[in-house]
Amino acid sequence: MVLLDADVIIDLHGFGVWDEILSKYKIFISSIILRQEVYFHEDEVGHKHPIDLTKDVDKKFKxxxxxxxxxxxxxxxxxxVLKAEIHQGEKExxxxxxxNEELHFCTCDHAPAVALGVLGFGDRGISFEMxxxxxxxxxxxxxxxxxxTFQRYLKEGSIMRIQGRGTSI
Incomplete structure (x- = not known):
């Protein structure tokens, strides 16, 4: 069970493997990412291709x-500082x-991966490569x-957690 960040969805479309990932995993997308953050991907020559995920809600992903x-x-x-770096969809x-201990969050972005480490949820993250x-x-x-790279971000967050940085608590 994998929850995808916007950058991952866009890159999966760019690589042409979106449908293959949907067939291999039980995929989840946050409402904010689904409805406010994913609109298109660019191909290798810079042409924009629309992404319409709303038609597949509850059919291919949740x-x-x-x-x-x-x-x-x-x-x-x-x-x-960390709060400002994490987009709303990533916060959601x-x-x-x-x-939800069963979900794994896949992101390529620095701030949300660091946040996983800060929260002590490094084991709930998965890199794009994996x-x-x-x-x-x-x-x-x-x-x-x-x-x-993903492990480096998680480690950075874990160190911040130990040092008492990154959280307001």
């Missing part, structure tokens, strides 16, 4: 959401993952997609 109060309360866990996804490998897909990846 939409998850939290209330505005839950989102606000969850976001208050972070210090002002992190809130959902923090409440997502692809788990589906038997091999691609040439950018550094942001690699397991090495």
């Amino acid at each position: 939409e998850l959401s939290v209330t505005a109060d839950e989102l606000r309360e969850f976001a208050e866990r972070f210090d002002p 996804a992190l809130c959902v993952v923090s409440a 997502l692809l490998k788990g589906a038997g897909i091999t691609k040439t990846l950018l550094p942001k997609h690699t397991e090495e």
Whole structure:
């Protein structure tokens, strides 16, 4: 069970493996990411291709959401610097993952991966590279997609947690 960040959805479309990932995993997308953050992907020459996920809700993946109060309360866990770096959709996804031990959050972004470490939920994250490998897909990846980069971000968050940084609590 994998909850996808917007960057992952866009990159899966760009790599042409979206449907393959849907067939290999039980996929979840937060409401904010689904409805406010994913509109298109660019191909290798810069042409934009629309992404319409709304037609596939409950058919190919599930939409998850939290209330505005839950989102606000969850976001208050972070210090002002980290909170500002995490997009609303990522905050919603992190809130959902923090409440569900079975979900794994896949992101290529620095701030939400660090936040997983700060929260002590490093084991609930999965890198783009491992997502692809788990589906038997091999691609040439950018550094942001690699397991090495993802683990570095988680470690950064874990160190911040030990040092008492990153949270407002």
